[in-house]
Amino acid sequence: MVLVSSLGCGGGETPPPETPPPPPAATPAPVATPAPAETPAPIDPAEKKKQEERAKLAAEMASMEEAAKKEAARFDDALKAQVKTLMEAKYIDAKAALTAAMASPHRMPGNAARDQFRHPVETMVFFGLKPTMTVIEFGGGGGWYTELLAPVFAKKGKLMVTTSDWNGPEDVRSTLYGRRFKRFLDKSPDLTGKIEPIVIKDMNAPDLGHEGQVDLVLAIREMHGWVNNKRLEKNLAAVHKALKKGGVFGVVAHRAKPDAAPEESSKNGYLPEAWVIKQVEAAGFKLAGKSEVNANPKDTKDYADGVWALPPSLEGGDKDRDKFVAIGESDRMTLKFTKL
Template sequence: MHAEAKKLAEAKYASLDAALKAVLAGKHRVPKNLERDKYRHPTETLKFFGLTPKLTVLEYGPGEGWWTELLAPTLATQGKLLVTTTDPKGPADARSTFYGQRLARFLDRSPELYSKVDRIVIDGKNPKFGLENKVDLVIVMRSLHGLHRDKLLPGFLGEAFKALKPGGVLGIEQHRAKADADPDKSAEQGYLPEAFVIKQAEAAGFKLEGKSEVNANPKDTKDYPEGVWTLPPTLELGDKDKDKYMAIGESDRMTLKFVKPKK
């Protein structure tokens, strides 16, 4: 497996299609991550954002590394991947420290794939990237509800705007609330209204370049006992009504592409 991972990371891919064909089939992938491909549409989503193997990409909030697993080998030879992380050496009882340690374990387990990934340590309560006009693409996947809930969304968008080169892209995937939902209430359930997200990004200086329905799911009724976490992959209710929620699948999600104007 290590030899294959090394081969993946050292390849020079002629296109995103070529890269993802190899990477999606890689043995380095966590088995449960493969099962989510049918919900997450990685090739279509990344193509919509305009990813190529030669870009410098900042992934905000990589979580357990679902997208990192694909981005790192795709960008290893000709591009660059940066990921945000909270401090793994923070207070032992802080949840942010646990998240930082979890990401560190993920990245450290396969240096063949992840040694070239730059880790941007941020304060989860006041995220600053320390980047200016250095990044081609910022992606933030299913995280905006938490940023809004914690009153960090304007600050995050401002940092993303500063980090991007003129003409750079902000790619957003976010659980989509009903159009008339109150953002403050829906964020507690993991969702945000699409028009609200667009308004916030435009207020930060971004221009909406396009929308995609590749991650839409009309079966998602958005009214569950434990919010979006009732659905897979979390299945917060365990075996209770599991078949019902598995039949719905993962959430209905907006997929938005914003551009930092060149002037």
Template sequence: MKFARNPTPRQRLLKALTLALVVLATVMSPAVLANESKKATFSNTTTLQTILTSSHRSEQNRLRDKYRHPAQTLKFFGLRSNMTVVELWPGSGWYTEILAPFLAAKGQLIVTSFAPSTSKPALAFQALLADHPEIFGKVKVSQINPPNEITLAPDNSVDMVVTFRNIHNWVKAGYAEQVYAAAYKALKPGGILGVEEHRAKPGISLEESIKTGYMSEDGVIAAVEKAGFKFVGKSEINANPKDTKDYPGGVWTLPPSLSQGQKDRQRFLAIGESDRMTLQFVKPKAS
């Protein structure tokens, strides 16, 4: 575009806008522009299946869907898009990436975080939430400091509490009962507790559970019922009959940890992730 030697105010404005566009095109490389066009967008009609295939999830996370069956697991728990949900001990945010966009439009996701925490996993999770406000902007963080400070949400305010492969850590730390009690207080009457956990062979001792990471299914059910919950049912969605549960490094021998390094790596990859119980409980309604 050519401009006169003595441009009018309008021509000067057009020239300035043209220069700005040139600078913007120079600064934003094709790769950046491509990434901008690929940003995930969600609405109140977004399905779990759409979220699972979304570009905001890494290929590494998507590869684990065949072991973790997230859509089937969340449907078994009874998840709905208008619920208020607490995710206990979210770890690296594998399930948070799914729950946050699903609940963003009509529901609410609350995640727990240790206060204060400077561990690498905690800092990485905090960075995940901060770096992607378009996905995690509505997520609330409940600061906890177990065993004494575990307030998840106001009493009787939550529709669902979920936990994925955390109970063995709570038992080892000695505060599983306090976590169950906190979940019970936060849930509305009729609210759901969804549990996924590594499943041991029947008859395992508590000492062996702590050592291997595998928990007794009957023991977990009994402990949660002791906290006041009613056991609703279980699913074999996350069962793995290939898991022999007798490895030198416990459950961490299997993917994704592969704690034995290259030793028998292909054998453990062929087994896949652990055999897991998937349980649903409810906080009884007042009679």
């Protein structure tokens, strides 16, 4: 008998397989450390102010365009016919033409309310306005005087109006003023088609052209701006160059107190009368007359918002509104000069 050991290979119970070792534990992913927040660069106060001014100007430009569209839409067929009649009529003199224009519905809404303070007929008669003249309105603004003057010269005279460049940069305020005047010209070709705009692209080097050919230059509520922008001498020289010998320079300006410092009072819109006369005469003119037609003794000239506290600006809004409305528009000097 052959004995086979139960511990040998090939016989007996198969031993269980060995248990595999557990897999190694997964290594946790590293947690990203957030980068420290960057400290924002400080805002330059000057740049911030520029940004605010650009935003304000853009808003004003949009508002102007909207108002211009509304005003242009007012010129329906009936109003166009009335304008045509106004422009084609024959007037015996400037007073008759201005009186007819003042009563015409072509005027921008609200403009007629200013007549009681601005006395356009009396002012223009004082300056010697005639329908046959060649006239420059230095600074048309929103067209308050232009819409009255246009019918005067429709037949025999010539009206030119200075304006800033309406194609200038969008972020320059003078472009807004130029574009506003362009919209005024465009709304009624029958009214403004004969007006010659004088576009001054460089306000620091004004050139009115028409050297020695102009009978009358008007500067209505403009001169304080000339002082503020340091353009008084240059503008007076341009006026003198354009006028004929003996031609008239008509000035209406907000009148400061006699002892006011012009460089300071001009910031509030006012200039002392004696100082204005001195500056204009030094530029080659002679004072030919004064009128108190636009005087207003109720104007105390001491408002925080300057002349713009008064109508029509009413810069302070509802604050003291009734007080300023009761005062009316500013006290104004009305001066007639002739070119030597």
